Amino acid sequence: MPDGAGDMICGIEIHQQLDTHKLFCECRSELSEEGLGGVYRRLRPTTSEMGEVDRAALAQFERDYGYRYQCSPGRSCLVELDEEPPHEVNADAMETALIFSEMLGASVIDEVQFMRKIVVDGSNTSGFQRTSLVAVDGSVEALGRKIGILSVCLEEDACRKIDVKDGEIIWRTDRLGIPLIEVATAPDMKTPEEVYEVALKIGTLLRATKRVKRGIGTIREDLNISIPDGARIEIKGVQELRMLPDFVRNEVERQRMLVRVRDILRSRGVRPAPLDFVDATSVFNDCESKIVKSVLQDGGKLLAARLPGFAGVMNGDGRTLRLGAEMAQYARTAGVKGIFHSDELPSYGIDQRHVSTLRELLGMTGENDAFVICAAGQNQATDALALAVKRANMALDGVPEETRDPLPDGTTRYSRPLPGAARMYPETDIPPTPITRERLKGIRANLPEMPEALQKKLVEEYGLNEQQAQQIVRQGREDMFMSISDEFGMSSVAAAVFQNVFPELEREGVDPDSVAYDELYAVFAALRDGKFAKEAVPAVIREVASGFSVDAAMEKLGVSAVGDDEAAEIIAGIVKDREGFVRSKGMASVGPLMGPVMGALRGKIDGQKANALLSAEIEKLLGRTLPELRVPLPAPALNGGLRI
Numbered sequence: 214m215p216d217g218a219g220d221m222i223c224g225i226e227i228h229q230q231l232d233t234h235k236l237f238c239e240c241r242s243e244l245s246e247e248g249l250g251g252v253y254r255r256l257r258p259t260t261s262e263m264g265e266v267d268r269a270a271l272a273q274f275e276r277d278y279g280y281r282y283q284c285s286p287g288r289s290c291l292v293e294l295d296e297e298p299p300h301e302v303n304a305d306a307m308e309t310a311l312i313f314s315e316m317l318g319a320s321v322i323d324e325v326q327f328m329r330k331i332v333v334d335g336s337n338t339s340g341f342q343r344t345s346l347v348a349v350d351g352s353v354e355a356l357g358r359k360i361g362i363l364s365v366c367l368e369e370d371a372c373r374k375i376d377v378k379d380g381e382i383i384w385r386t387d388r389l390g391i392p393l394i395e396v397a398t399a400p401d402m403k404t405p406e407e408v409y410e411v412a413l414k415i416g417t418l419l420r421a422t423k424r425v426k427r428g429i430g431t432i433r434e435d436l437n438i439s440i441p442d443g444a445r446i447e448i449k450g451v452q453e454l455r456m457l458p459d460f461v462r463n464e465v466e467r468q469r470m471l472v473r474v475r476d477i478l479r480s481r482g483v484r485p486a487p488l489d490f491v492d493a494t495s496v497f498n499d500c501e502s503k504i505v506k507s508v509l510q511d512g513g514k515l516l517a518a519r520l521p522g523f524a525g526v527m528n529g530d531g532r533t534l535r536l537g538a539e540m541a542q543y544a545r546t547a548g549v550k551g552i553f554h555s556d557e558l559p560s561y562g563i564d565q566r567h568v569s570t571l572r573e574l575l576g577m578t579g580e581n582d583a584f585v586i587c588a589a590g591q592n593q594a595t596d597a598l599a600l601a602v603k604r605a606n607m608a609l610d611g612v613p614e615e616t617r618d619p620l621p622d623g624t625t626r627y628s629r630p631l632p633g634a635a636r637m638y639p640e641t642d643i644p645p646t647p648i649t650r651e652r653l654k655g656i657r658a659n660l661p662e663m664p665e666a667l668q669k670k671l672v673e674e675y676g677l678n679e680q681q682a683q684q685i686v687r688q689g690r691e692d693m694f695m696s697i698s699d700e701f702g703m704s705s706v707a708a709a710v711f712q713n714v715f716p717e718l719e720r721e722g723v724d725p726d727s728v729a730y731d732e733l734y735a736v737f738a739a740l741r742d743g744k745f746a747k748e749a750v751p752a753v754i755r756e757v758a759s760g761f762s763v764d765a766a767m768e769k770l771g772v773s774a775v776g777d778d779e780a781a782e783i784i785a786g787i788v789k790d791r792e793g794f795v796r797s798k799g800m801a802s803v804g805p806l807m808g809p810v811m812g813a814l815r816g817k818i819d820g821q822k823a824n825a826l827l828s829a830e831i832e833k834l835l836g837r838t839l840p841e842l843r844v845p846l847p848a849p850a851l852n853g854g855l856r857i
Contacts, residue, residue, distance in 0.1 A: 221465045223408050224363075224400040226435040228370075228393045229419045230426040233306050235390035236369045237299030237343070237643075238292040242391040242426070248283030248375065251383075252294055255279050256333040256340040260635075267636035269616065269629045273334045276546060279381045280335035282372065288387040295339040298642045302327075306392035307646060308656075309424040310347045310367040313394055315656055316418055316663070317362050319351030324647050325367070327640040334629075335382050336371035337389065343640055344368035344395070353398075353418070355410045361399030368393050380548075394419065400437065405458030408436070412457055413687060417664045420689025427689070428726040436460055442475075443468035444612040447631055451619045459623030467625075468612050474526045474536050475611040481581055483522030485606040490598055493517040493586065496570050502562030504550065508588040515588045516595060518602050519575045520554075523583040526608070528556035536608050537585075542627035543604040544587060547597035555583045667691050675704050685711045693730055701737045706747050714751045723758050735763045781826050788830045795831055803828055 235242055258270035282294065291297035307325070314321050329341040336342075344366050351362035370391040372384035396415055402408045412434055419425050419432070429452065436448040438461060446468070448460055494515045497505050505515060527537030537554045544552045555572075559565045575584055585605070587598045607613045616632070617625035662670075664686045671682035671691060675698055685694050690711050698704040710733075715725035736753055739745060745753065745767055756766035787809050788795055795802045806827060 221440045222400045223402040224398045224437045227396045228433045230431040231306050231392040232426045236303050236392040245285035245387045248385045252282040262638040265635035269632035270331045270333045272629045281383050283385045285387040293386040293389045314348035314365045317351030319348035321348045324645045326645045327643045329640050331636040353414050355414045360401045363397045366395040405461040409457050417687045421661050438464045440468045442472045444614045447616045471612045481522045486520045490516045505588050514591045517586040520583040522581045524581045527554045540601040540604045543600040544597040549589045549597040552587045554585045681708050728758050
């Protein structure tokens with residue numbers, strides 16, 4: 214992974230769900246496809262213990278959404294709906310947070326006190342999230358450097374967003390209250406590679422506790438990135454570890470772009486644009502833009518604002534200056550689909566004559582003068598245009614502090630202002646949890662094996678190489694691997710499953726953690742009993758991950774094992790069909806013919822046995838026995854190059 218980020222600095226917050234019941238009640242920590250009822254709420258920000266209102270909470274409140282909450286049987290109760298006080302803190306979750314803190318060498322707090330963090334985006338029914346500081350000042354080693362751990366917190370997860378329609382967000386409370394460990398690093402990472410490795414190391418340590426949930430959505434990363442002359446930007450909720458370097462690089466480039474825009478505007482002596490809007494609807498009455506026509510047909514308006522000095526920075530210099538995209542993201546929080554600005558016009562059905570008429574209407578005379586327009590209902594257009602102009606004026610100072618949402622392509626979009634300390638105040642419904650020296654002494658005496666020790670064990674006792682051992686431990690699957698290897702004596706096949714098959718499933722969008730230990734055990738038991746050949750293992754596991762039993766997977770794939778006689782008969786037919794080729798090539802035809810042989814028998818017979826039967830059949834045809842000429846069998850590939 215190339216550096217590509219210059220002198221940026223980055224810190225990570227990792228949120229890992231714990232494998233226990235919920236944090237403040239006895240409901241199961243499971244997601245459900247069933248959502249019942251519809252409790253409706255509207256939330257408003259409150260002042261913190263310092264008497265201030267958090268800017269992020271205020272921005273969310275101003276979007277004026279209503280929230281409807283669905284409940285799931287066995288996964289939700291009155292605690293989730295904030296209709297009943299929280300129960301006693303989940304002891305297993307607290308114990309896990311303490312164990313993990315000790316694994317980091319962190320200093321555990323004498324008394325754990327829960328706080329309320331104001332959140333009014335609807336993801337918490339109460340308008341706040343409960344969180345507690347458990348430990349501080351830990352560290353991890355990554356790429357030969359010590360990375361500081363600022364804090365370890367125990368907190369509750371939020372609701373799941375199900376739908377957004379008609380000014381209302383629908384949430385499901387099944388996820389609300391699932392215990393989370395939040396790990397916050399110091400801003401010690403200086404390259405995308407370090408960000409990836411540190412996140413991987415922390416995730417490996419969390420899995421080493423054997424107390425965390427596995428699978429998609431159970432661990433999320435927040436990135437805090439800044440560059441010189443930039444600002445701290447939080448990218449919240451990245452779920453794919455492999456995407457972290459892309460988000461880092463793209464955010465660094467975005468901030469560099471905004472610093473360039475600031476310098477250009479300052480060199481021009483640009484001052485903040487006024488929030489003066491002009492009704493330009495009449496200018497666009499005959500416009501062919503689909504968006505404009507649709508809005509005007511619905512009785513909407515087209516408002517415009519002048520931006521003196523902003524020409525060329527909204528979408529200029531070969532599209533490398535992209536302030537216009539930033540303005541549009543702010544405007545969309547008012548509910549509009551977007552904005553138009555002068556750097557991109559004429560286009561989108563808006564002709565040059567419309568642009569010229571609008572410039573005249575706005576009194577634009579300077580070569581660097583620009584404009585922005587918004588088509589929507591009167592009030593909505595006013596709000597959206599105000600946000601767009603506000604964002605343009607922020608560019609005079611460079612990079613504004615923001616929370617941004619990750620997008621699938623590794624870029625981000627504006628979500629809300631960066632929250633501050635004003636969103637915290639004490640939780641009065643939960644008594645503090647004292648942490649005694651005796652309790653910590655007992656935890657230290659029984660800490661889980663560290664990843665480095667587990668890797669060494671896999672190398673020395675199971676014959677894996679360093680790379681195989683590291684990958685299996687990073688996946689947190691060493692217990693499964695050792696159990697299967699001990700039971701069936703198939704270390705090499707098991708290692709190939711974890712090293713090749715599981716990552717390939719993940720790349721295909723299939724969650725490998727959907728394959729439970731019992732199911733994987735059944736796959737290897739069937740392999741041991743000769744029900745199919747090891748070449749079929751990847752395909753069988755893929756079907757098991759899709760919900761099939763082992764027997765059903767075998768039937769679907771048609772890989773039930775065949776006897777030697779049946780296999781020999783199939784191979785004899787293949788050799789006979791290619792007799793001319795065999796006679797011309799002699800025993801050198803074994804290698805080329807293994808392709809069609811394995812195509813007919815893959816998964817039904819061991820590859821080495823197929824090689825032996827093919828060689829014997831060719832020898833029989835040629836009327837001689839030349840075992841020394843047999844061609845070594847290449848490792849057979851199955852389904853996209855997965856090798857066993």
